[in-house]
Amino acid sequence: MAEITLEVCQLRAFAEVGYQVAGGGGAHAAMAALRRVVPVDAYEFVAFDPATGRHHSVVSDGHPRIDRDAADEYTGLDAYRTAMTTRAPVGMPAPGTERYFRRHLAPYGWRAGLTAPLFLSEGRYTGLLHLATRDAFPRIAGALVAAVSPMLAHVTDLARCVIDPVGLPPDFRAIAFDRVGTRRQVPGHDTSAVLLDDPAMAAFARAFIDSRELSRHGLWLGHDGRWHELRLVRAGVGFQGALQGAVVAERPCALPYDLTVREVDVLTRVAAGDSNPQIAAALVLSVRTVTTHLEHIFAKLGCDSRTRLTTKALAEGLCRLDV
Numbered sequence: 001m002a003e004i005t006l007e008v009c010q011l012r013a014f015a016e017v018g019y020q021v022a023g024g025g026g027a028h029a030a031m032a033a034l035r036r037v038v039p040v041d042a043y044e045f046v047a048f049d050p051a052t053g054r055h056h057s058v059v060s061d062g063h064p065r066i067d068r069d070a071a072d073e074y075t076g077l078d079a080y081r082t083a084m085t086t087r088a089p090v091g092m093p094a095p096g097t098e099r100y101f102r103r104h105l106a107p108y109g110w111r112a113g114l115t116a117p118l119f120l121s122e123g124r125y126t127g128l129l130h131l132a133t134r135d136a137f138p139r140i141a142g143a144l145v146a147a148v149s150p151m152l153a154h155v156t157d158l159a160r161c162v163i164d165p166v167g168l169p170p171d172f173r174a175i176a177f178d179r180v181g182t183r184r185q186v187p188g189h190d191t192s193a194v195l196l197d198d199p200a201m202a203a204f205a206r207a208f209i210d211s212r213e214l215s216r217h218g219l220w221l222g223h224d225g226r227w228h229e230l231r232l233v234r235a236g237v238g239f240q241g242a243l244q245g246a247v248v249a250e251r252p253c254a255l256p257y258d259l260t261v262r263e264v265d266v267l268t269r270v271a272a273g274d275s276n277p278q279i280a281a282a283l284v285l286s287v288r289t290v291t292t293h294l295e296h297i298f299a300k301l302g303c304d305s306r307t308r309l310t311t312k313a314l315a316e317g318l319c320r321l322d323v
Contacts, residue, residue: 009036009037010037010144012036013033013034013036013037014147014148014151016030016033016036017030017033017034017148017151017152018151020032020033021151021152021154021155022154026059026155027045027058027059027152027155028059028061030151030152030155031043031061034144034145034148034152037144038131038137038138038141038144038145039133039135039137039138039141040062040131040132040133041062041110041132041133041134042060042061042062042063042108042110042131042132042133043060043061043062043129043130043131043132044057044059044060044061044063044129044130045057045058045059045060045127045128045129045152045155045156046058046071046074046127046128046129046130046156047126047127047156047157047158047239048125048126048127048128048156048158049158050158050159051158051182051183054071054072055071055072055074055075055127055128056071057071058127058155058156058239059155062108062132063108063132070103070104071128073100074100074115074128074130077096077097077100078095078096079092079094079096079097079115080115080117080128083115083116083117083128084117084125087117087119087146088116088117088142088146089114089115089116089117089131089141089142089145089146089149090114090115091112091113091114091137091142092105092112092113092114092115093112093113097113101113105132108132109134110132110133110134111133111134111135111136112132112133112135112136112137113130113131113132113133114130114131114132114137114141114142114145115128115129115130115131116128116129116131116142116145116146116149116152117149118149118150118152118153118155118156119149119150119153120150120153120154120157121150124157124159126153126154126156126157126158126159127153127156127157128156129145129149129152129156131145158184158238158239159184159185160176160184160185160186160187167233168189168231168233168247168249169251170188170189171251172189172229172231172249172250172251173189173190173191173192173193173194173195173249173250173251174186174189174190174191174192174195174247174248174249174250175191175192175195175196175201175247175248175249176235176237176245176246176247176248177201177202177205177206177209177237177245177246177248178209178237178238178243178244178245179206179209179210179243179244179245181202181203181205181206182237183196183202184237184238184245186235186247186249189249192248192249192250194222194223194224194226194228194250195248195250197223197224198222198223198323200323201248201323204248204323205232205245205246205248208232208246209234209244209245209246213232214233214234215231215232215233215234216230216231216232216321217229217230217231217232217316217317218230218317218318218319218320218321219253219255219264219317219318219319219320219321220250220320220321220323221320222250226252227252227253227254227255228250228251228252228253229250229251229252229253229317230248230249230250230317230321231247231248231249231250231317232246232247232248232249233246233247233249234246234247235247256316256318257300257301257318258300259297259300259318262283262293263293263296263297263300264318264319264320265283265320266279266283266290266293266294266297267297267309267313267318267319268313268319268320269282269283270294270297270306270309270310270313271309271310271313271314271318271319272319273310276290276291276294297309301313301318
């Protein structure tokens with residue numbers, strides 16, 4: 001992009017756009033700041049959904065939202081391909097956009113349009129911003145919108161979990177799921193390859209979303225053959241966190257307290273309220289073997305009753321989670 005010289009008012013507007021996007025003011029507050037330096041009579045944010053490969057309107061002001069078919073219609077134009085190649089706003093009406101302009105902008109009295117592709121600073125595409133005005137845009141408008149577009153790209157980012165799960169340690173790798181199994185990134189956490197590779201994880205997350213639990217914490221043996229500390233927490237996902245979802249997070253770990261795999265299995269059954277005979281039947285062991293395992297577990301965890309053992313196991317996530 002060519003160099004531009006910014007005035008103080010433009011720098012202040014840019015700072016306000018970033019503050020409103022990051023601080024939760026939302027698209028309308030961010031656009032109110034941008035309107036101080038770019039004459040805009042109407043705008044529309046169109047999000048790209050990586051799960052479906054489709055575009056659809058999420059926020060508009062100045063005219064009703066354009067339906068999904070119209071949102072996808074624009075992506076078939078040469079103007080869209082030019083915008084994706086140059087990552088710069090493209091004006092309308094321009095050659096090849098006349099029909100689209102007549103159908104979707106002219107009926108509202110707009111004389112000019114400007115469409116900016118929205119890419120995050122990391123380079124990921126999230127959607128489009130359509131701008132319209134009753135007068136011509138100033139020449140600098142395209143450069144100003146291009147400069148601020150990485151901040152506005154967060155408005156249309158459907159791939160992220162937008163509600164940061166509280167209390168999740170930073171070294172956990174994570175994925176967010178909604179009820180239909182769509183995967184999304186979790187801000188501040190690397191994406192977990194081992195969770196992505198597990199075909200049962202989406203159903204496991206859905207069952208958690210449908211439960212009354214606020215969180216779940218335990219031990220999980222992944223398909224990579226390693227033990228992982230696994231946590232699930234509720235979170236809003238999708239546009240502005242409007243969908244019920246869950247963050248599933250993991251980090252590799254050794255079995256705590258020098259517990260063996262069989263001891264973890266016995267401890268999990270104890271925490272579920274099973275008696276020794278029930279544990280023996282479930283794990284295909286003798287009752288005496290279960291009793292011996294319990295003696296070792298009591299000693300390793302420093303507990304003197306099943307109640308205290310259960311409390312400690314649930315509090316510290318020592319039970320096995322079967323996905």
